[in-house]
Amino acid sequence: MSFGNAPTVRQRRIGSALRKAREHHKLTVGTAASRFGRSQGWLSMVENGLHPIAPEELGALLNFYDIADGPLRESLLHLATHKPGKWVRAFEYRISAAALDLASLEEDAAMIRTFQPNIIPGLLQIPAYTWKLMAVGPAKNSHTARMLVNFRMSRQQVLSRPDPPRYVPIIAETVLGNQVGGDPVILRAQIRRLAEVARLENVDLRILPSTSSEYLSLITPCHLISLRPPGRLTVTVGDQWDKSIFVENEDEVASHEEIFDLLLSATLNRTASMELIDEIASQP
Secondary structure, X not given: OOOOOOOOHHHHHHHHHHHHHXXXXXXXXXXXXXXXXXXXXXXXXXXXXXXXXXXXXXXXXHHHOOOOOOHHHHHHHHHHHOOOOHHHHOOOOOOOHHHXXXXXXXXXXXXXXXXXXXXXXXXXXXXXHHHHHHHOOOOOOHHHHHHHHHHHHHHHHHHHOOOOOEEEEEEEHHHHHOOOOOOHHHHHHXXXXXXXXXXXXXXXXXXXXXXXXXXXXXXXXXXXXXEOOOOXXXXXXXXXXXXXXXXXXXXXXXXXXXXXXXXXXXXXXXXXHHHHHHHHHOOO
């Protein structure tokens, strides 16, 4: 497992916007960098999201590109000034950059939408459930596994903070019967946890019934994370094998949102989903 430093989704979004602004003025990287008083290499790194840019310098660059006060400028400056919480920073250099990215986005989220066809979403897992998942994954080392379990449990505090994001997880019905580690005790405890969280006002937990399994072919496990204003950024985070793929392209994300809405239309409504979970939780 590779470990990283600061999250980079915000850097890529800032870089993309700066590239569009430069191209709008029909400037080459070299010309823009020279006129701004920076090296071509520096500007190229910033545009590719490979180098952070200080809010003050970003403001000066936005002035250089004639980007006036408004939603775009506010959004970019917010992305540059956001600092992850202390608990996230405590995991820097110990957790992958992708995991830090995910936690940082969740911290700043207005809404988190999740689709999971195979397992309980990470924000809803109990420790014993997560431990069983880690036991068969690449992080079998006890120290690494413990750190990852602690990290996932720490992420969950976002749902109970004073101003929590709206959370819309879609879980396939079959997941509710999948035992991890062949232990029915863990599954029962996990289902009870779902029943508790589903009652939070900010949580709209939905079950995709087995009778609508054709919808499982539409999309792989993913998260759609929408940042609070002025961030105004929605990112798709897709789970692929042993890594996460971050998508910030607006057209691609809009397509993913359409698919999620289609999935949502096939789920049981909130009340029916809660009743199904309660029914399973009450079974001996």
